[in-house]
Amino acid sequence: MSKQKLDAKTRTVTGKTAAKNLRKEGRIPAVVYNGKGEATSIDVDEVAFNKIWRTVTPTTNIALVVDGKEFTTLIKDVEYNIRTDKVLHADFFAPNADEKLVMKIKIHYTGTPAGVLKGGFKIERNNEIKIKAAITDLPETIVADISNINISEALRVKDLDLGKKVEILTDSNLPLVTVSPAR
Numbered sequence: 001m002s003k004q005k006l007d008a009k010t011r012t013v014t015g016k017t018a019a020k021n022l023r024k025e026g027r028i029p030a031v032v033y034n035g036k037g038e039a040t041s042i043d044v045d046e047v048a049f050n051k052i053w054r055t056v057t058p059t060t061n062i063a064l065v066v067d068g069k070e071f072t073t074l075i076k077d078v079e080y081n082i083r084t085d086k087v088l089h090a091d092f093f094a095p096n097a098d099e100k101l102v103m104k105i106k107i108h109y110t111g112t113p114a115g116v117l118k119g120g121f122k123i124e125r126n127n128e129i130k131i132k133a134a135i136t137d138l139p140e141t142i143v144a145d146i147s148n149i150n151i152s153e154a155l156r157v158k159d160l161d162l163g164k165k166v167e168i169l170t171d172s173n174l175p176l177v178t179v180s181p182a183r
Contacts, residue, residue: 003072004052005063008032011041019089030090032064032073035099042066042092049087053078059103059138064092072097072135095135102132102169105139107160107176111147115179120151123178129157129170137165146177154178 011022011029019029027043034040042064052062053075064073071094079089095101107127116122129142139162146155158172 003061003063004056005065006044006048006052008042008044008064008066010067011043014041023086023088028087028090030092032066032071032092032094033076035095040066044090046087049090053087053090057105057140059105060140061135061138062092064094074135074138097136098134100132100134100167101138102130103138104128104130105142107142107144109144109146109177111145113146113149113177113179115149115151115153118151119182120179121182122146122149123180125154125175125178127176129160129168129174129176131162132167132169133165137163139166144176149177149179151179151181 008030022029022043026046028046028049030042030044032040032042056075059074062073062075064071073092073094075090076093077091078087080087105128107129109124113122142160142162144155144160149155154175155177156172157168157170157174157176160168162168
């Protein structure tokens with residue numbers, strides 16, 4: 001799993017005017033929440049944040065360096081102005097390292113099912129599962145190979161292998177992808 005790095009500075013002045021002035025300087029006002037819900041106001045470089053934000057998933061770890069101290073965080077929320085194509089504000093979440101997080105994560109499918117090559121129809125029933133893991137153990141993406149699925153077979157949640165540190169909370173018999181016979 002890749003870990004993106006982003007530098008930040010603690011912010012003492014808050015409010016609309018301070019936020020506008022920060023944006024004029026090419027900085028984005030942001031907040032870091034810890035596991036107890038305590039908030040720290042920060043600001044990050046707009047260009048560096050946009051490079052990271054446009055390429056990450058909700059479970060990508062971000063090494064946020066605030067005044068020299070590093071936190072492992074996730075981007076929880078971003079306020080974005082669609083007219084100006086600019087980020088107005090960002091929220092980061094820095095849980096305790098041993099705290100287990102419950103997250104929904106999308107599954108990306110690769111390959112063409114064998115049953116489709118024999119005339120069947122692929123049906124994607126679900127493309128998201130719920131998992132529980134520590135922040136450093138969260139998978140950035142889940143990629144499932146569906147090329148071995150034949151007609152009248154299914155890829156189920158229990159067929160996914162995410163390792164021992166990731167607990168899958170979704171029903172293990174839930175079908176993710178099925179191949180139906182032609183009518």
